[in-house]
Amino acid sequence: MFGSSSSNNSSSKAASNSSVGVDTLIGRQTEILGDVRFTGGLHVDGKIKGKVIASADKAAALSVSEHGTIEGDVRVPNVVLNGVVTGDVHASQKIALSSKARITGNVFYRLIEMESGAKVNGQLVHDDGTGASANFSATAAAPAESDGARGAADELSEARRVKGIVNG
Template sequence: MFGGNSGNNSSSKSSTSTSVGVDTLIGRQTEILGDVRFTGGLHVDGKIKGKVIASADKAAALSVSEHGSIEGDVRVPNVVLNGTVTGDVHASQKIALSAKARITGNVFYRIIEMESGSKVNGQLVHDDGTGASENFSGGTAAKAEGGSDPQSDELSEARRVKGIVNG
């Protein structure tokens, strides 16, 4: 993700993460007040007070260093977080939370990877691409507000455990 396109490197490890170079860098001493819309790769070492939104490109990626912070909602297909986000995070493809990652808000994800020490103060809501999001409190997000079906709750619990094990 970080470091750009280095050409054909046969010695590099294969990975399931999307490899996108950094097109935009927000430095440690920079504070942006307002929404940020971008394409490609965005790396944040500074502060953003506003929404961070990627284009419709499924390869767009956001990385936030341990010094970086965002106060606002994030809508980016691929997120690598080691800093803080205060707001909801919508990662339509994958989110990776490093050890120092802190989120105060809900996380909507398709694939999640969490290192020991990362913290989320909100709900984790799985989106399998069908539009029926499931959260870790059981059932679909819409059903979480309604009545409870024991068989459906058991299935949701099984999916939750599978999601934790498989990452």
Template sequence: MKMFGGSNSKSGSSGSVGVDTLIGRQTEVLGDVRFTGGLHVDGKIKGKVIASADKASALSVSEHGSIEGDVRVPNVVLNGSVVGDVHASQKITLASKARVTGNVYYRIIEMEGGAQVNGQLVHDGGAGAAENMSGIVPRPGAEAASTDELSEARRVKGIVNG
């Protein structure tokens, strides 16, 4: 099965990932989802969606699919909704019915007319991709932050999350 994305895709073309895991339209997952390979979501996920460090891992969310939680996947094709930050260390494609309420961190972005992002679009040139996938996300202008400021931010994050 091919990732959704068009009927004119050639099978076996480089960059395409098959669907290894499918979350059906009538399915709701409560909790974090960790995967490798390809994940296609037609249903609902309430939790984080995290791919392995494999640069080929991909997530596709149909127009019926939704995620309530942060997404950390190298390649994302979104036509549904995400409430949370989306971290695509390789490429994100926002189709016409895509809805993101949160920030989008990307290296390459494709955005069709009609797609909506209620948050910031933050370009990641690739140098910080490993840190982004680990959960430590530099904010724009944060490159001048001192070690003390970063330690304080991690301490506060631990208090808020703990």
């Protein structure tokens, strides 16, 4: 995605699998207040306070460096994250979370790659394109109210099992 094969940065490695180049760069000293709509490739080294939305193009891609932050929802088909997102992330094609990636919000994805050290404080929701979603909690939450079908012990056991799968 960056066109540079000399970098050892893990987000560059993950991004090199994509054929979309960087059309727009938000520099490290730049802060944008408001929504960002783009086509093609967007790389964020700075800060965005607002939604980040790509066109309907399935090849559109967002990469966020370890210095980049987004405070708002993200709706981009392909995401490579090594920075911070506070908001829900909707990656209709693929999301790659590098070791320094931090998400506080839910992640909706079709295909996910997650390096050791990446953190998601929210739910991972798989979308296989059929409209049916599998929902996984990325953190152990307090047991929900039971309708009598499952006891609190079963719910806690299930939360620990899911946490082990996600973090494991």
